[in-house]
Amino acid sequence: MRNVNKKPAAVPPDHASQALQPLPDTARPSSNQPVTVNYDCSHLTIGAGVAIFHIATSRVVLCRHSVDNYWFLPKGRRDAGEDTGAGAEREGFEESGYRNRLLPIPMRHRQPQPFHNKCCSATSPTPYQYPPKYPATLTLEERLEMEVGGYEPVHHLNTAVDSEEALYESHLLPVEEAVQKLKGTIQEYVVRSGWQAIVRRHQTESKA
Template sequence: MSRRNSAMYTPHPLTAQFDSAKFMVGGGVAIFHLATGRVVLCSYEQHGRKAYFLPKGRRDAGEESGIGAEREGYEESGYRNRLLPLPTRHCQPQAHPRVHAATHTAEPVLLQLMPLREYQYVVYWYISETLPPSLEGDLESEPGSPYKSPPRYPQNLSLRERIAMEPQGYEPRHHEGTGVDNMERQFKSELCSVEDAIRKLGQGHMMGEAMADVVRKGWEGIQKRFEMEDAATQQSPEAV
């Protein structure tokens, strides 16, 4: 797998202030299908060329950032998804009282600041997974209905137990017509290999490099969680 471009990261913390009318907050997701190791990649035609991207967008007023990222992932790609807890390095404290630190967390893996016209745009990037068939049925709704947020990933569900919830050869359901405007309705999406997604996203511009690194971080986190869970199940009773 290609290495991340460390030069794209801001080396030092920043100090800045923006009025509430001058900034917007959004979220994006890299949506993985755990059983096949693929990730959702979106695309659209621009000036005769195909541009690739991960789904993202502004959160709604009063909406939690993670839920907003899941919703944008669904609207722009057509794949329902939920945040996936991973052994992600982060700087957030544990809730009080701190009984024990959670091994896995669904904290964002990358923070991005960018100008959008005269506004400051703040984007939190998350890792999520496609939903099992049972949840797809539970969330079924009429076109144009308000977005239904899926339940969170169960705390004690291992990745291999999660994969076993799908029949052999299952393809995650792709929903048509989920875009909320004319531009989004032109977006295409596909499940592709991690290597292919990183290659297509990282072609020549900083935004694409950042999205490629989101995919890379997500896949590395998934592999690390597999390793941790497999090691735990291989321990003898005396070692537990």
């Protein structure tokens, strides 16, 4: 299966100077009322997705359907027995062609803390290989210093797993442009809140 038109976007020459600048504040989108339901596993499918940022150049990956012409963040169904976070990373790679891994960032949520916290080649025909976890002791500034000037993230081709995904293009866009293309959708808020959390983490680490 082949992906179409998956060409990396050119990096604007002044992008490096814009890195880690927060986006303008906007109203938080309204949430649906909470729903409590029970589903048998034979009637339930769980999905996950990611916003893939290239922090050094303040860009984020967006996918575009080459036939229906709409923009979206990569996402899809979790495989049986697969961790939700790992499924999000895998779907991000398959639909966009960009390797990615989850980054711990400060965000509001309602999940309980784990008990221990309370107490104290990418395109080979082999199965998808999960990336190493982001090192717990690595700061964002240290990670940025690892990149050679002008580095462009590798955009892998032919990562689609079915005929529908073969219609997806992917583009590494400035975060400001990405939120405009997703304007009015919950995916706009995903990009905004993700980038703002990255900026907050960088600021917190810089003060430490």
